[in-house]
Amino acid sequence: MSWEEWFSRRRRPFAFWQEIEEMMREMEREMERMFERSMKELEEMVPKDLVREYKLPDGRVRREWGPFVYGYSLTIGPDGKPVIREFGNVRPSLTGGRIALKEEREPLVDVMSTDGELKVIVELPGINKEDIRVTATEKSVNIRAENPERKYSKSIDLPEEVDPASAKSTYKNGILEITFKKKGSKQEGFTIKVE
Numbered sequence: 001m002s003w004e005e006w007f008s009r010r011r012r013p014f015a016f017w018q019e020i021e022e023m024m025r026e027m028e029r030e031m032e033r034m035f036e037r038s039m040k041e042l043e044e045m046v047p048k049d050l051v052r053e054y055k056l057p058d059g060r061v062r063r064e065w066g067p068f069v070y071g072y073s074l075t076i077g078p079d080g081k082p083v084i085r086e087f088g089n090v091r092p093s094l095t096g097g098r099i100a101l102k103e104e105r106e107p108l109v110d111v112m113s114t115d116g117e118l119k120v121i122v123e124l125p126g127i128n129k130e131d132i133r134v135t136a137t138e139k140s141v142n143i144r145a146e147n148p149e150r151k152y153s154k155s156i157d158l159p160e161e162v163d164p165a166s167a168k169s170t171y172k173n174g175i176l177e178i179t180f181k182k183k184g185s186k187q188e189g190f191t192i193k194v195e
Contacts, residue, residue: 126150
């Protein structure tokens with residue numbers, strides 16, 4: 001076997017690995033380009049209040065986005081049918097379009113009915129009692145809560161008519177509870193004081 005034959009046989013495996021390495025480098029470059037395009041699209045979509053920048057001790061700027069929250073709860077309503085309630089500030093698109101993103105979060109809500117009362121329980125973590133505004137009619141409750149870090153907003157359709165003037169509410173450890181007496185009279189909305 002000549003030196004040229006021996007060398008050409010040994011060279012082929014090296015060429016194979018070099019081609020593999022080049023393919024891997026090209027895939028990495030393409031992934032970086034795709035990531036940069038995705039980040040630009042996301043930046044255009046995110047509300048400005050959900051983007052925060054911090055200067056690090058070494059002088060670099062760090063950008064944080066969020067929070068992005070999405071979830072749902074599943075309960076059984078008074079009629080025995082399932083009730084699905086979404087919460088968060090992200091709404092996935094079922095049509096394959098863009099994700100709907102809001103500055104305000106929809107809090108997790110549960111509505112419980114007993115013989116004479118209707119109780120609405122709302123999770124509002126990170127909010128002080130003074131930041132909560134609640135209004136109600138006989139068929140719905142509207143909740144808004146806002147501080148510099150968080151914003152919540154939710155309109156809740158009640159399964160039964162209530163007397164808004166009978167409402168009592170408490171807020172403790174991030175949980176707002178509003179209790180109504182059931183009643184069928186027609187009245188305008190009332191502002192409910194949070195205790």
